Amino acid sequence: MITSLIVVAGSGLFALVHFSTPGTEMEASAVTPTVAAPATGDQSPTVSAAVITGGTFRAGIVGRVETLNPLLAQTTAEATVDQLLFEGLVWVDGSGLPQPELAEQWQVSDDGYTYTVQLRRDVLWHDGQPFTARDVLFTVRLIQDPSFPGDASLAMFWRSVEVEVVDAYTVRFRLIEPYAPFLTHLTLPILPEHVLAGTLAADLSKNAFSTRPIGTGPFMVDTIDLEKGSIELVRSPHFDRPVPMFDRVVVQLYENSEEALAAFRHGEIDALDLVPWPAVRDPRLVGDRARVYAPLLAGYTALFLNNQAQLFADVRVRQAIAAAIDRVALVRDVLGGEGEPGNGPIPPTSWAFQEQEYRYDPGMARQLLHDAGWEDRNGDGILEQGGLNFRFTLLVNVDDPLRVAVAEAVARQLGEVGIAVSVQPVPAQTLQRQLLNREYTAALFGWMSSTGDPDSFELWHSSQADIGTNVTGFRNRTVDVLLEEARRSTDQAERRSLYVEFQRLFAEYVPAVVLYYPRYSFVVSDRIGGVDASPLIKPEDHIHQLPRWYRIQE
Structure with a gap:
């Protein structure tokens, strides 16, 4: 469990602090189950066989999903699925540096109070509608609303930021004091105004968007059955940054690690998240086709x-x-x-x-x-x-x-x-x-x-x-x-x-x-290539690289 605390930073800008109490904690490297400590570097299988494009990737996650609205996500399982459906203006790499995502570039004023962000002009929502600066403003306004039902610390932070639409593809943020880490807060997932316009912030959790979301990410929802713990995603026809190697992603949710490990051993899933460290080091539990990755967390x-x-x-x-x-x-x-x-x-x-x-x-x-x-x-x-x-x-x-x-x-x-x-x-x-x-x-x-x-x-x-x-x-x-x-x-x-x-x-x-x-461990079948063990900011960030993963023809 990670608990967020609201603290006032400096003269008034709110910041977030996260204390980790129990934790699945784990480093930047990949290992085989028989190695006592993670080895350095990417140990994706070296093969001469052909790469298979298309097909289905089957992901297993231990945990629950009650909403696919990323602003309301509370569990690592929810945040992991949301990584495939939504994007922020930036994503933050394992070293802590912001990288462009929906944003193309940005400028910071000399006094550090103003951030002007230019957006990509070629982004479409899953339903084919264009992404614009209005969507950014709409998302921030939802969070700033006093009735916002999500993370209180997230809302408190954004209520201290003024947002302005300069034009269709330019957004300006004004801070109440200079705050150098601000760009890393632009990982905030953006929601579509044209889908949710008129929805009250207080009603977000009851809106059908929670189970039929529209995002700009590499995959979009095809079918979902939360009672059975099954979510099927299909590649978005509008996403090419890069075009995902898999056509579909099937996410299967498990109540406990024992059930999930059995499914992985039997080849029912290609990868498994939130695996206890003792289990990933035991080949009897993960099987002989497992590649264990244990990237360092921030x-x-x-x-x-x-x-x-x-x-x-x-x-x-x-x-x-x-x-x-x-x-x-x-x-x-x-x-x-x-x-x-x-x-x-x-x-x-x-x-x-x-x-x-x-x-x-x-x-x-x-x-x-x-x-x-x-x-x-x-x-x-x-x-x-x-x-x-x-x-x-x-x-x-x-x-x-x-x-x-x-x-x-x-x-x-x-x-x-x-x-x-x-x-x-x-x-x-x-x-x-x-x-x-x-x-x-x-x-x-x-x-x-x-x-x-x-x-x-x-x-x-x-x-x-x-x-x-x-x-x-x-x-x-x-x-x-x-x-x-x-x-x-x-x-x-x-x-x-x-x-x-x-x-x-x-x-x-x-x-x-x-x-x-700490380390975060996850296992992937050795039939899957393209996986690396780059350091992570948060556990769910590892799935950000999934569009580059592929199946290996044996």
């Missing part, structure tokens, strides 16, 4: 330390904890390869990532703790200072057994340097409430980017330390300035230099210990 799981707590007020203590945790061992021994060892608050696939010199060094950890005044004076194996034992409770969400196992491993590693940790699994909602209320000492939880931009304002700026999502209470004026300037500047090189310095200071002050970056 997020991380971290040990968050309440910097206002007495135990963690001294930076040397936080540095010691970072040195005492063996992140490589956590990924190898606990996660079984389901992640990449953590190296800082910006994921390694981001254009802004800069590797830091984190290292596992228990000896250095003990020395730092000693320098901070912590010693084991009574020989019980637990450090103490002024009559206070170094003990704390580590919160973790109970509904993610893998994350609980990571917490327990972290507790054992910290125990080796004299820190006693009690792991306390709690419901996800309880954990989030305690974090936001600052009613915790330490917690292990995850964060997922909603856009792919490296903007880290909400999590680490001092203005968010008391009532925002900077739940560690970390305050550093230099970091504040870096984050403020980085979200205002529209120069990517300048932004990167600011984020490089931010990552260096994060490594020095250690407000939290980033443990690992």
